[in-house]
Amino acid sequence: EVQLVESGGxxxxxxxxxxLSCAVSGFTLSEHYIDWVRQAAGKGLEWVGRSRNKRNxxxxxxxxxxxxxxxxxxxxxxxxxxxxxxSLKTEDTxxxxxxxxxxGAARYWGQGTLVTVSS
Amino acid sequence: DIVMTQSPDSLAVSLGERxxxxxxxxxxxxxSSNRKNYLAWYQHKPGQPPKLLIYWASxxxxxxxxxxxxxxxxxxxxxxxxxxxxEDVAAYYCQQYYSAPCTFGQGTKLEIK
Numbered sequence: 001e002v003q004l005v006e007s008g009g010x011x012x013x014x015x016x017x018x019x020l021s022c023a024v025s026g027f028t029l030s031e032h033y034i035d036w037v038r039q040a041a042g043k044g045l046e047w048v049g050r051s052r053n054k055r056n057x058x059x060x061x062x063x064x065x066x067x068x069x070x071x072x073x074x075x076x077x078x079x080x081x082x083x084x085x086x087s088l089k090t091e092d093t094x095x096x097x098x099x100x101x102x103x104g105a106a107r108y109w110g111q112g113t114l115v116t117v118s119s
Numbered sequence: 120d121i122v123m124t125q126s127p128d129s130l131a132v133s134l135g136e137r138x139x140x141x142x143x144x145x146x147x148x149x150x151s152s153n154r155k156n157y158l159a160w161y162q163h164k165p166g167q168p169p170k171l172l173i174y175w176a177s178x179x180x181x182x183x184x185x186x187x188x189x190x191x192x193x194x195x196x197x198x199x200x201x202x203x204x205x206e207d208v209a210a211y212y213c214q215q216y217y218s219a220p221c222t223f224g225q226g227t228k229l230e231i232k
Contacts, residue, residue, distance in 0.1 A: 035221065037169075044226040045161070045169060045212050050219055061219040064120070097168055105159060106216070107180060109168035 002026035002108045004098050009113030012088055020083040020113060022098035030054040030076040033101040036083050038094035038115075048096070051081060066092075088117045121145050121215050125224035131232040138200040140227045142213035147193045150217065157217035160189055160198045163210045163226075172211075173198065205231065 008020040022034065033056075036048040049062040051072045060072045071084040081098060095112040102108060122145035132138040148157045156176035161169040171180045173189035176196055186201040200207055208231060213224040 037223075039163075044210075045163070045214075045223045047214070047221045047223060050221070063220045099168075101216075104155075105171055105174035105178075105180065106214075107171045107174075109170075111168055 002100070002102070004100060004108055004110035006096060006098055006110045006113035009096065009115045011116045011118065013119050014088060014090055014117055016088050016117070017084070017086045018088065018115060020085065020096055020098075020115070022081040022083070022110060024079045024081070024098075024100065027100070027102070028076075029074065029079045029081070034072075034074070034081045035099045035101070035106065036072070036096060037099055038092075038096045039112075040091070040094040043094075046094070049083070085115070088115075090117050093117045120220055121148065121218060121222050123213055123215055123222050123224040125211075125213060125227050127227060128225065129228040129230065131230045132200075132203045133232045134205065135202050136232075138203050138207070138229055140198045140211050140213075140229070142191075142196040142198070142224050144194045144196075144215050144217075148215045148217035149193050156192050156196070157215055158189075158191070158196050159214045159216060160187075161212045161214065162207075163212060164208075169212065200229075203229075203231070 003025045005023045035050045052059040069087045074081040097112045099106045099109045124143045126141045158176040160173040163169040177189045188199050190197050210226045
């Protein structure tokens with residue numbers, strides 16, 4: 001069974017940092033793209049970034065709103081993906097989901113982890 | 120970036136009636152190499168992760184009821200729920216995955232009339 005479990009969310013002050021983790025099981029992480037998607041309260045879904053698979057050299061891509069502040073990394077040996085978030089802003093407050101693409105579709109999503117940026 | 124625009128922003132439909140949600144992309148998401156439209160539809164209920172309904176614009180995900188269907192090509196797409204059920208109350212989003220950033224539409228909130 002494919003599972004993705006996010007962790008690492010919490011309360012952080014503006015300008016602070018936080019690292020989210022996405023632990024995966026049921027599939028080989030190195031073979032798949034992983035995206036992060038977030039949703040602020042009362043707002044729509046926003047694509048945050050992508051970590052491509054080994055075949056595509058683990059290339060990472062980011063939304064303009066987080067580029068230069070957020071960094072994706074992965075450890076295929078432990079089946080984990082990480083989202084390092086620096087210089088956090090109040091507008092980064094959201095539920096963050098990791099999602100994997102299998103056979104051309106984003107069909108497996110984690111339950112999400114809440115990040116709150118507030119003083 | 121490819122801008123995705125959904126219409127309407129909200130929709131109220133009677134049980135058993137048809138619901139139609141539109142999605143327009145700022146540029147074509149149809150690949151010339153494989154003739155596939157890189158467009159997906161998701162259903163999102165509060166407290167749950169989004170659920171994939173449709174991918175490649177018209178391929179229904181396994182387990183999704185056949186009252187859900189997707190159509191369109193190029194820049195104009197439609198999600199249709201043929202006979203609305205109470206459990207279909209949710210927000211619906213289209214997403215293009217033709218190129219990064221893989222942008223979503225702003226969402227359509229579907230309610231029962």
